[in-house]
Amino acid sequence: MSAAPIQIQSDGDSAPPYRVNASPxxxxxxxxxxxxxxxxxxxxxxxxxxxxxxxxxxxxxxxxFERCLGVALQQDSLYLAGLNALYRFTNxxxxxxxxxxHDAVYVPQVxxxxxxxxxxxxxxxxxxxxxxxxxxxxxxxxxxxASSFRPV
Numbered sequence: 001m002s003a004a005p006i007q008i009q010s011d012g013d014s015a016p017p018y019r020v021n022a023s024p025x026x027x028x029x030x031x032x033x034x035x036x037x038x039x040x041x042x043x044x045x046x047x048x049x050x051x052x053x054x055x056x057x058x059x060x061x062x063x064x065f066e067r068c069l070g071v072a073l074q075q076d077s078l079y080l081a082g083l084n085a086l087y088r089f090t091n092x093x094x095x096x097x098x099x100x101x102h103d104a105v106y107v108p109q110v111x112x113x114x115x116x117x118x119x120x121x122x123x124x125x126x127x128x129x130x131x132x133x134x135x136x137x138x139x140x141x142x143x144x145x146a147s148s149f150r151p152v
Contacts, residue, residue: 019046020060028055038078042142047071047080053101070132071124078106079130081119086112086130086143112143132138 018041030036030052037050048073049061070081076091081141089106093099112130125142131152134141144150 015035018046020058023059026141027052027058030058031055035086037069038073040065040071040080042067051102059101067118069118071119071128072124074124074128077109077124079122079124081099081122081132084113084116084130086114086119086122088130093096113148114141114143115148117141 030050031054036052037048039048039050040046041048042077045064045066045068046062047065050098051059051116053059063083065080065087066082067083070079072079078091080087080089088110089110090109091104092107093103093105097103099105114134117137118135119141120135122130122132124130131140131141132140134149134151137149137151141149141152
């Protein structure tokens with residue numbers, strides 16, 4: 001006996017040069033654990049946000065960012081490493097509320113211009129400062145007010 005196919009609703013910036021497939025149990029698992037996924041793919045420059053409004057339906061939202069690689073979530077902020085910058089987005093939906101069916105909506109708040117350092121994985125230090133893998137200079141780095149980045 002096979003499971004019913006999962007419904008996938010996709011919204012985003014552009015006509016998709018991609019296809020979204022999911023295992024039948026993914027939506028139910030995300031819903032059960034009250035989780036969503038943030039996934040990047042630099043090959044087509046997309047950030048995908050994947051949520052499950054119910055146990056048999058996924059909502060996939062995508063946005064375009066040139067060479068997006070690293071993504072991290074810290075409290076109500078989402079950090080994204082792109083081609084020349086590290087971005088911070090803030091969730092504008094108050095806890096326990098929804099906006100057009102979404103429990104989180106991230107809007108751009110800050111961009112730190114790093115130059116093309118081929119920034120990969122992103123994390124956030126306890127004080128809220130982002131740190132990222134700077135592959136061009138073979139180091140861990142953080143943003144800096146006076147330079148493109150500061151090695152950590």
